[in-house]
Amino acid sequence: MDRRKFTRFHIEVSVQPSLASVIFFSLLAIILAFACGGIIFLFYHISPWVGYQTFFQGALGSWYAFSETLKRTIPLLLVGEGLALAFRAQVLNIGAEGQILLGAVAATWVALFSGLPPFLLLPVMFLLGFLSGAGWALIPAFLKTRFAVNEVLSTLMLNYVASNLVLYLIGGPWKGKGVRGFTYTDTFPEAAWLKTMGITRVPYFTLLVGIVIAVGGYFFLKKSALGFELRVVGSSPETAKLLGINEEKIVFLAMLLSGGLSGFAGVGEVAGIHHLLRHPDHISLGYGYTAIIVAWLARANPLATILTSFLFGALLSGGDALRVSLGIPFQVVSVFNGLILFFLISTEHLSRYRIIWGDTKVVENYDS
Amino acid sequence: MLEEKNRWEEKPVEVAFNSITKRFPPDILANNQVSFEVKKGTVHALLGENGAGKTTLMNILYGLLLPDEGEIIIRGKPTKISSPREAINLGIGMVHQHFKLIPTHTVSENIVLGLTSTPFFFPAEKAEFEIKSLSEKYGLKIDPRARVWQLSAGEKQKVEILKALYRRANILILDEPTSVLTPQEAEELFATLRAMKEEGKTCIFITHKLNEVKEIADVVTVMRKGKVVSTTLSSQVSLEELARMTVGKEVISVVPRKITSDKTILQLQEVSAMGDRDFPALLNISLTVRKGEIVGVAGIAGNGQKELAEVIVGLRPVTKGHIFLEDREITNLLPRDIASSGVAYIPEDRHLGLVGEMSVAENLLLRGYSQPPFSQGFWVDWEKAEAYSEKLISNYQISPPLSDIPVRILSGGNRQRVVIARELERKPKLVIASNPTAGLDVSGVEAIHKLLIKAQEEGAGILLISGDLDELLKLSNRIVIMFRGEIVGEKEKEHWTEEDRREIGLRMGGVKR
Numbered sequence: 001m002d003r004r005k006f007t008r009f010h011i012e013v014s015v016q017p018s019l020a021s022v023i024f025f026s027l028l029a030i031i032l033a034f035a036c037g038g039i040i041f042l043f044y045h046i047s048p049w050v051g052y053q054t055f056f057q058g059a060l061g062s063w064y065a066f067s068e069t070l071k072r073t074i075p076l077l078l079v080g081e082g083l084a085l086a087f088r089a090q091v092l093n094i095g096a097e098g099q100i101l102l103g104a105v106a107a108t109w110v111a112l113f114s115g116l117p118p119f120l121l122l123p124v125m126f127l128l129g130f131l132s133g134a135g136w137a138l139i140p141a142f143l144k145t146r147f148a149v150n151e152v153l154s155t156l157m158l159n160y161v162a163s164n165l166v167l168y169l170i171g172g173p174w175k176g177k178g179v180r181g182f183t184y185t186d187t188f189p190e191a192a193w194l195k196t197m198g199i200t201r202v203p204y205f206t207l208l209v210g211i212v213i214a215v216g217g218y219f220f221l222k223k224s225a226l227g228f229e230l231r232v233v234g235s236s237p238e239t240a241k242l243l244g245i246n247e248e249k250i251v252f253l254a255m256l257l258s259g260g261l262s263g264f265a266g267v268g269e270v271a272g273i274h275h276l277l278r279h280p281d282h283i284s285l286g287y288g289y290t291a292i293i294v295a296w297l298a299r300a301n302p303l304a305t306i307l308t309s310f311l312f313g314a315l316l317s318g319g320d321a322l323r324v325s326l327g328i329p330f331q332v333v334s335v336f337n338g339l340i341l342f343f344l345i346s347t348e349h350l351s352r353y354r355i356i357w358g359d360t361k362v363v364e365n366y367d368s
Numbered sequence: 369m370l371e372e373k374n375r376w377e378e379k380p381v382e383v384a385f386n387s388i389t390k391r392f393p394p395d396i397l398a399n400n401q402v403s404f405e406v407k408k409g410t411v412h413a414l415l416g417e418n419g420a421g422k423t424t425l426m427n428i429l430y431g432l433l434l435p436d437e438g439e440i441i442i443r444g445k446p447t448k449i450s451s452p453r454e455a456i457n458l459g460i461g462m463v464h465q466h467f468k469l470i471p472t473h474t475v476s477e478n479i480v481l482g483l484t485s486t487p488f489f490f491p492a493e494k495a496e497f498e499i500k501s502l503s504e505k506y507g508l509k510i511d512p513r514a515r516v517w518q519l520s521a522g523e524k525q526k527v528e529i530l531k532a533l534y535r536r537a538n539i540l541i542l543d544e545p546t547s548v549l550t551p552q553e554a555e556e557l558f559a560t561l562r563a564m565k566e567e568g569k570t571c572i573f574i575t576h577k578l579n580e581v582k583e584i585a586d587v588v589t590v591m592r593k594g595k596v597v598s599t600t601l602s603s604q605v606s607l608e609e610l611a612r613m614t615v616g617k618e619v620i621s622v623v624p625r626k627i628t629s630d631k632t633i634l635q636l637q638e639v640s641a642m643g644d645r646d647f648p649a650l651l652n653i654s655l656t657v658r659k660g661e662i663v664g665v666a667g668i669a670g671n672g673q674k675e676l677a678e679v680i681v682g683l684r685p686v687t688k689g690h691i692f693l694e695d696r697e698i699t700n701l702l703p704r705d706i707a708s709s710g711v712a713y714i715p716e717d718r719h720l721g722l723v724g725e726m727s728v729a730e731n732l733l734l735r736g737y738s739q740p741p742f743s744q745g746f747w748v749d750w751e752k753a754e755a756y757s758e759k760l761i762s763n764y765q766i767s768p769p770l771s772d773i774p775v776r777i778l779s780g781g782n783r784q785r786v787v788i789a790r791e792l793e794r795k796p797k798l799v800i801a802s803n804p805t806a807g808l809d810v811s812g813v814e815a816i817h818k819l820l821i822k823a824q825e826e827g828a829g830i831l832l833i834s835g836d837l838d839e840l841l842k843l844s845n846r847i848v849i850m851f852r853g854e855i856v857g858e859k860e861k862e863h864w865t866e867e868d869r870r871e872i873g874l875r876m877g878g879v880k881r
Contacts (some may be wrong), residue, residue, distance in 0.1 A: 244704020
């Protein structure tokens with residue numbers, strides 16, 4: 001029972017935040033994050049005004065900027081919608097970063113070493129990439145269901161394993177023949193390159209898949225029997241047990257989908273943009289972590305990840321512009337990400353409150 | 369006798385409750401003009417059923433709640449206690465039913481935690497000497513360096529008592545202290561209480577077990593429905609009188625229906641099961657429920673009723689014995705298989721039966737979402753589900769009549785209607801109802817009772833587990849009484865009388881005849 005009493009105004013605590021207030025507070029969080037971010041520009045002796053101008057120019061100011069934003073949106077969308085499904089089941093997969101890399105590794109093997117006929121390369125790369133990402137995520141799923149190992153820790157730790165696996169491959173057995181002192185693989189044959197839109201670097205296949213899955217994921221959760229079970233497990237594991245819903249099955253499904261989509265995104269990165277396997281930091285670029293914020297900001301709604309992944313895509317490409325034009329380190333963009341997440345979490349609670357000026361009244365919340 | 373009474377009256381008053389009233393909106397009156405005195409150097413039992421207002425009153429004394437009306441007088445001084453810290457400063461300590469200890473810390477760390485006199489470095493070591501002497505003095509044997517997670521419930525309780533004593537408590541409140549104890553541990557606790565009494569300390573002992581009152585308390589105050597029924601010397605009151613005072617004597621309104629069939633629906637044969645604390649919770653329970661019969665399970669909370677419901681619906685493994693539904697054995701089947709063979713379950717904890725975040729329609733569909741007519745396989749036909757939930761909302765008068773609002777914003781009574789609608793709409797053969805009306809207001813209780821009687825008329829066998837004896841007497845064709853995991857009595861009646869109520873009340877309190 002919640003009771004608040006004030007003289008000049010009162011605060012209403014609603015049990016169900018309205019869509020309008022969720023959007024309002026999400027925007028407020030972003031604005032507050034930018035306000036704080038402005039201080040960082042001052043440290044570099046750049047006026048925040050100029051800083052943000054450059055930033056927005058770089059994110060959305062031209063067709064080129066827009067395409068760069070889209071390029072970064074795609075992996076965030078694919079990974080984010082998978083994580084949204086997992087988070088709905090209360091499966092906290094923090095290991096998308098590693099799952100992306102596993103997808104990239106599988107794709108590289110297919111492209112360079114499988115010896116498959118050219119027309120089969122891309123389909124098999126995506127299939128095997130999905131399965132590798134999923135397989136990587138099934139390790140923590142197994143540990144969780146069998147030994148009750150906390151999946152936050154196990155997925156996070158596996159990121160380091162995946163990263164070192166890539167480092168080993170590009171520096172050792174898969175090191176390119178013509179690359180001398182550098183560590184990356186040979187370039188993929190062109191049959192293993194993903195087609196991009198016009199002269200941009202936006203592969204439309206992965207973009208399309210991302211959008212289709214966002215819509216499909218939305219209907220899966222809302223309309224299917226399995227999606228229903230997934231939501232019951234996520235909101236009330238005890239009730240799920242009482243109803244006889246197989247919780248292990250749901251944990252595996254959530255890990256399979258989120259890991260698989262991350263692996264799929266990893267294939268998209270190497271086949272669409274890099275055309276080779278290189279240092280892990282340059283492939284995943286922290287997408288696996290940023291996608292956690294994407295899913296969170298979308299309130300774990302797959303459809304809403306279209307919007308939120310685009311927002312973070314813009315943030316990342318704007319950050320690129322800052323680095324190139326103003327010489328600000330790219331890490332500053334991570335500070336923005338952190339600030340946005342920080343303000344989102346802190347304003348989340350506020351979206352339930354409404355201030356009503358005027359008469360004094362006690363409002364009760366029946367959710368006891 | 370008279371001498372004893374005089375001796376009691378001569379003792380100084382430690383705590384006096386003066387017309388304490390506490391309301392919980394919208395319409396619960398937890399304490400209604402409660403007045404009585406607690407004398408120094410006595411063990412004072414506070415006896416009453418669940419919901420009689422005992423714990424509320426003690427939370428007021430400990431500063432966790434403020435009374436709406438009335439005052440507390442401590443050692444002659446009217447005192448406003450607005451936080452536990454103030455209560456501690458006044459020498460009041462409380463041992464809650466659920467311990468408030470930090471599992472990863474040691475015993476002595478827990479004891480000194482939060483005290484201003486505790487040094488910043490090595491807080492526990494300095495206190496160890498005093499803790500040891502306290503524990504010897506009061507017979508609270510415990511290793512001060514043990515980590516709390518390693519301790520049994522009884523040992524944790526000792527730590528809580530030590531914590532209060534270390535804070536120089538003169539008044540110790542114990543909230544149902546024996547409910548987590550084995551009989552031997554209870555004996556040790558009573559020895560500690562006697563030692564404290566010798567020291568001139570005062571204990572207020574919340575309980576609903578009659579024999580404990582006679583064993584340890586000097587004085588007993590009986591509460592019922594928020595009011596004080598009486599305050600007497602425990603030596604001057606019989607168990608029968610205590611039982612009558614606790615349960616009251618309301619008029620029993622509904623006469624249970626006659627049973628028309630001899631067909632057995634549920635049969636338990638010598639079923640045993642373990643409780644959550646690796647302690648046998650059910651011992652050789654044999655029980656039958658016939659078609660169209662309501663069998664009431666009476667007993668004080670924590671005597672195996674929860675576990676009984678859980679073994680039948682498949683949530684707790686049976687370690688010995690067999691359970692049959694009609695002719696089919698359902699022992700240790702999966703909860704889903706038991707449910708689909710015709711067992712409905714209305715759990716005591718409403719969080720268990722519902723998913724708060726989900727809509728009323730979704731909650732009504734929790735049993736049927738994967739089967740025809742709502743699903744032919746992968747997709748759920750939400751239009752059908754919507755129509756179905758509209759129908760149930762109107763049939764079971766769920767209010768507000770909206771199917772798309774999250775179920776957690778409904779009132780307790782309406783949430784319970786959602787559970788009952790979902791469970792009874794499947795036309796079950798057997799209904800397991802565990803305290804189905806706990807916490808509901810009068811009209812809510814009436815509505816739930818009508819629904820249960822309707823299910824009985826339609827031929828379901830009903831096992832009604834309830835801590836409210838009035839409810840059982842109102843609805844049951846037969847009543848079994850549980851005590852410490854065993855069935856200690858069984859009665860079948862067409863009309864329940866005052867005599868029956870008293871006898872059942874006594875047996876619930878563990879008194880054998």
